[in-house]
Amino acid sequence: MSALSIKNLTKNFGLAEVICGVDLEVEKGEVHAVIGPNGAGKSTFFNLLSGAFPSSGGEIRLNGERIDGLTPEKIQQRGLSRSFQVSNVFVNLSVFENLRCACFKTAGSGYVFWRPASKIKAANERAEEVLEMIGLQALRDVPAGALPYASQRALEIGMTIACGAEVVILDEPTAGMSNTETAQAISLIRQVAQGRTLMIVEHDMGVVFELADRISVLVYGKIVATGTPEEIRNDPRVKEAYLGEEAA
Template sequence: MSRAILQLHDVHKSFGEAHIIRGAELELRDGERHAVIGPNGAGKSTLFHLISGQLQPTSGKIVLGDTPIQGRSPEHINHLGLSRSFQITNIFPGLTVFENLRIAVMRKHHMQYHFWRSVQRYPEVREQTEKLLEQVRLQDKQSVCAAELSYSEQRALEIGMTLASDPRVILLDEPMAGMSHEETDYALQLIREVTQGRSLLIVEHDMDVVFSLCDRISVLVYGQVIATGTPDEIRADRRVQEAYLGEEQCA
């Protein structure tokens, strides 16, 4: 069994009297693809915000590798090897595909505020940007304004920006949301390719994607992980059937 690369221990998050995450326990193993599923309002996006530093837990422990990361900034967590995408596409629509990826690469090198310097002085930035273009299959679109891309291409661009820091752990928050069947197939194959050798934690509502992509699945209901297992184990779990999947999907 692979070692744990990310662990959540008794994590809680409250907003006043509202308890959103209630003692969540989660383990992401090195090199695995792991989905977090659950009904709307279960706390999935809040959980991602806690892991990536956008929110701080009320209590509990979050460990990346051997390093506790609760209370650390998103930038610090990113430098430790964790990168994420968001539910809403998070790109610069007025810039080209190449420029979007170049900014992400510059951020890795702490150069994001050096726009007045000629990037031609940094050949490694161009080389890494071109490599990302190939990884997300956008070489032919590099000069296209990001706003003109199809929705699936915009998501591919965002995944490329997520990869720019060369993370060990990638968090993807509903990457297939709003996609057609053809776009979903494209994005699914892309995610398979770019997460090879990395650890993936994904929130996704498309159960066909979840069951075909992921090694293990955790089910979050009312802020608690009620089950974790392989796709077959989750399909057969009576608690999951009652709380989320329903008899029809588990048949």
């Protein structure tokens, strides 16, 4: 059984069809990258998978169960979580408090005003684990809004996995980073991928070819090719549609 099974997925905005009958199988435990030129529909595709947009047709199955039509919260409870292109953290809360917020659901706790968050043992323990994984222990008490950009992205990835998701979607995780920051992000993503299924949208081809087990190329709302990094490098349709000289 695939981690994600997508059949004839479509999305229309009025008369414009942005996602045009996408079929894709994402295997359990793989890192699967989705690439394509600007305007290809990559963000819309991820919004459909995470429930941010309702689909116009087709179906999405997570571990065999349909999730199309569910809210983002329900989809996350089923085991799929995502990050966004723009950092999405609570800027006035500390790094640790951000992580703890992301742990409440898996700790069996909601937001109850009469119970201090510091007393929710399972959430605190899980937040400590994730804090160590993303390497931000030294910044644990720093407000998230005061973090350097790369650290904010690392925190967001930490919040994405803190809920215990089996399938994680990362939307341009290295966008805007320096070479040094990108190398650190790649190391973190490799660590996050252990025991999970990852899907990433990324414009940096070096990152894609270094991380991905398989790559799908989305052009004008359609998957034109899926294969290993080497197969995608050498696919003439991909060279023509997207990679150009970078594939050489």
